[in-house]
Amino acid sequence: MKSEETTFQTFEIIAFFLNYVLRLEKMTNHTPVTLKFLAEKLKMSVSTVSKALNNYPTINTYTKQRVQEMARELRFTPNKSAINLKERRSCIIGVILPNLLDHFFTRSIYGVEQFATQNGYNVIISQSHDELEKEIQSANMLLKSRVDGLIVAISKQTQDFAHLDQFEQMGIPVVYYTRNPSFNLSCHKVLGNTFQGCYQATQFLIDRGHQKIAYLGGPKMINFTHDRFNGYIHALKDNQLPFSSALVAYTDFDQENTISAIRKLFADPANSPTALVAFKEPILFDALKYLKTSDHPHFDQIESIGFGNNAFISYLDSPPIASVEENPESVGENAIKLLLRLINQEIDMSNHQKVIVDCKLVVHCG
Amino acid sequence: MKSEETTFQTFEIIAFFLNYVLRLEKMTNHTPVTLKFLAEKLKMSVSTVSKALNNYPTINTYTKQRVQEMARELRFTPNKSAINLKERRSCIIGVILPNLLDHFFTRSIYGVEQFATQNGYNVIISQSHDELEKEIQSANMLLKSRVDGLIVAISKQTQDFAHLDQFEQMGIPVVYYTRNPSFNLSCHKVLGNTFQGCYQATQFLIDRGHQKIAYLGGPKMINFTHDRFNGYIHALKDNQLPFSSALVAYTDFDQENTISAIRKLFADPANSPTALVAFKEPILFDALKYLKTSDHPHFDQIESIGFGNNAFISYLDSPPIASVEENPESVGENAIKLLLRLINQEIDMSNHQKVIVDCKLVVHCG
DNA sequence: CAATTAATTGCAAACGGTTTCGCTCTTAAT
DNA sequence: ATTAAGAGCGAAACCGTTTGCAATTAATTG
Known part of the structure; x- marks a missing residue:
């Protein structure tokens, strides 16, 4: 009876010290925990440890357990650089x-x-x-x-x-x-599908009765500027609406250029557009802002659509009537x-x- | 004379073929270009090639040139994983x-x-x-x-x-x-320095003559919610303005919660705030939007400041009077x-x- | 009991670089 | 002529992991 107790105590003491050592090793992390390190601790070869961790079928179940436990204990993390290499x-x-x-x-x-x-x-x-x-x-x-x-x-x-x-x-x-x-x-x-997006936007404005719809394009260097333009053109054509180059202008992301583009579109008061399709919403916002301050006579009747569906739109007082959501x-x-x-x-x-x-x-x- | 010409031609032909081989090797990129590969091409050891590319002083200038030229030719790129390892x-x-x-x-x-x-x-x-x-x-x-x-x-x-x-x-x-x-x-x-930012914002509103300034705080889980509140409090105190808990409400990034916070702040019409400091601009925008639609009697006199200095502010009709730029x-x-x-x-x-x-x-x- | 088979484990090379150290070969100094 | 110094290059170890194959042991079979 007594000897059994002693044995148990001894075991506990050993376990305690083992834990202590392990914790020390965790703290003084000067030696990184590698496969080699684990192997030395477990008195096995590096390859066995590697295979045990990768669950090779040729490795004994008990061995796997021992290895995996030790790896968890020492917070082993395989070195990505080595694996990548x-x-x-x-x-x-x-x-x-x-x-x-x-x-x-x-x-x-x-x-x-x-x-x-x-x-x-x-x-x-x-x-x-x-x-x-x-x-x-x-x-x-x-x-x-x-x-x-x-x-x-x-x-x-x-x-x-x-x-x-x-x-x-x-x-x-x-x-x-x-x-x-x-x-x-x-x-x-x-x-x-920027063509389809622009086609739908234009169609939507036509369906609402607009006849003079302007297209405010983006930088010509960006390829889909032209696809969007084509969507606009095709929608006009499919609805037997005339195309006028006076209703098309291009800008980039610079505010100044947007303003001069808008000036061009609304230059002729007798023939000014009632709706606007814009390449991108920030550009559209600049345009609308300018139109508002420039006291366009029918500003509140101008309906516009831009690409983006920006969450910010809900805060605008005169928001675009719709957005092209590009997903x-x-x-x-x-x-x-x-x-x-x-x-x-x-x-x-x-x-x-x-x-x-x-x-x-x-x-x-x- | 003639022999010299011949030599030159021979040289050119060799150079041409060398180029051809090199290009072929570039195309069929099945063997990645490594130091070893370069070394074999140049009939040198790997270490010399490595040192030449890293400009070691112990390597002959001419050797360096040869190596670097070949490396450029074959588009050698050192393997980051190997170096990292x-x-x-x-x-x-x-x-x-x-x-x-x-x-x-x-x-x-x-x-x-x-x-x-x-x-x-x-x-x-x-x-x-x-x-x-x-x-x-x-x-x-x-x-x-x-x-x-x-x-x-x-x-x-x-x-x-x-x-x-x-x-x-x-x-x-x-x-x-x-x-x-x-x-x-x-x-x-x-x-x-969120304390200082909020202090300045509050001070600015006080300087403009506001007496009842509300504070709309963010999620209490975010640590600096409290720092901002303290900035607000200290500005009030330093200007001998009374603090009222009725002028403080908290929300998170959810619109519903912001609305109920605003309802609380403006619950008492006799005592409703004339200015507002908000935790973050999107929250402030939600608040202003709600206030506007709820037909607050003196909406256009309410002055507000939020954290963020969002670029979209310039598009708002009733923008905050200022922003705290957090850099x-x-x-x-x-x-x-x-x-x-x-x-x-x-x-x-x-x-x-x-x-x-x-x-x-x-x-x-x- | 020898021989074969199955179950485990370990060895060693490979991945692509860097770097230390030592070797060879000149060249200058003694 | 002998030695020392120094320039230039190469061999080899190392980083951490994977993996084919050999080696060891245990178990099974004839």
Whole structure:
């Protein structure tokens, strides 16, 4: 009886000290917890420990238990760099986009992030601020980081693609989204159906009785500026409405340029538009603000629609009558899904894909 | 004479073929360009190639030239995983924040990104969407990626910090910014001077003759809600204005709650506030919108100030009279700078630092 | 009891770099 | 002529993990 007790006590004391040592080792974390470290503790080989943690069938169940317990105890975390080196990949997806202050891109990131992390990838976002120089820097940085794939919305300055072509030359798939190389330069792309969005917006205004609908376009460098214009044109045509170049003007994201575009559109008081379709909501807001202050005679009768469906609209006193919702989350989601299939070689890189995401008209007024 | 020409031609032909072979090798990129590959091409040892590329003084200038030229030719890019493994680091900074749709955080990223990339670090951003569960997931993901440092703005649900303490236990420095563990829980932090910001806002309204100034606070879970309240209180006190609990209400980011908070503040028509200081602009916008639709008798005389200085303010018809600019870029910049110093062991991790970034009152009305 | 088979475990190479150390070969100094 | 110094290069270890194969032991079979 007594000896049993003693044995038990001894056991407890040993357990206590073992725990103590373990805790000390946790605290003085100068020796990182590696497989080798675990192996020495357990008096096993590194390979056994590795296999036990990865649940190899050839490893004894009891051994697995011991190893896994110790790993948990010492908070073992496998070194990603080592695994990446071995597996010849980085588990990183690079994203280059113009600006996170633009809610379209911020929302698109949501879709990207979700599916990336679900599949064990990390996402590095890099903003070009619509400058080619920064875009090149970002691209080079991501190339050095050896991303497994790239998702990119090009800057409005980008015309040469050498910095992005590098990736494909190294076998790294690239998916362009939203903003992409114009014309028929072949690449993988995911686009909003900006034609359909603009067509619907114009149709909506026509249905409300408008005859003179102006189109305020964005930077001509951005490819889909023209698609939107085409949507506008086709809607007019399908409704037998005349097209007038006086009703079309272009601007960029600069307020000054928007104002002069609006001045042009409303230059002829006898023939001024009663409705407006705008490339992007911030531009539309600048336009409406200017129109209001410039005391346009029928300002309150002008109905407008922009792309974006910004949450801020509900705070405006004279809000656009509707918005074109571009479903950025869905665009991002489609981009990452396509990229993952390219990475996994489910699709050949040279077999260029094109995915179109429809827009939806959201009506604001009651 | 003739022999010289022949030699020259021969040389050209060789050069041409060499180029051809090199291009072929570039195209069929099945063998990745590694140091070993370069070494074999150049008939040198791997170590010489490595040293030549890293400009070691012990390597002959001519050798360096040859190596660097070949490296450029074959587009050699050192494998980051291999370097990271050797250097025992990842060159990745993790950032956990509630939401990129909040311009404060988006702008703060700008400061972080800039200094991180300048110092050779990549940034992985992870959104918690103000949910503890997601924050824990993000933290674990970043821990697995073995980030070299962490910058975090906690979710409004976070009260337990085990998932973040892990990092420091593994020797990875953590800097809390903006939102941080309340009370005197010791950690590295970079904060906006939210007390001063709120004090100035209140003082500004007092200077404009307001006597009954309401304070619309944010979620009580967010630590600096109280700092702002104190700024408000102190401004009142310093101007010998009475404090009334009827003039204080709290909400979160939910519109419904904001409306009921506003109802409470303006419940007594005889004693309703003439000015309003709000925790954050989106909340203020909700409040103003409700006040306007609820036909408050002196709506147009109510002057208000919120935190944020949102760019959209210029589009509002009845904008706040001023904004508290929180300088998010500067907050982000200070956070990454502190983190880098911790990573470089210029500051001991146990020597907890606190950095305060002042706010600035921006007046909107003419 | 020897021989075969099955169950575990360990060895060692590989991933792609960096870096220490030592070796060879000049060249200058003694 | 001998030695010392120094320039230039290469061998090898190392970072942490995975994995094919060999080695060991135990169990089963003829």
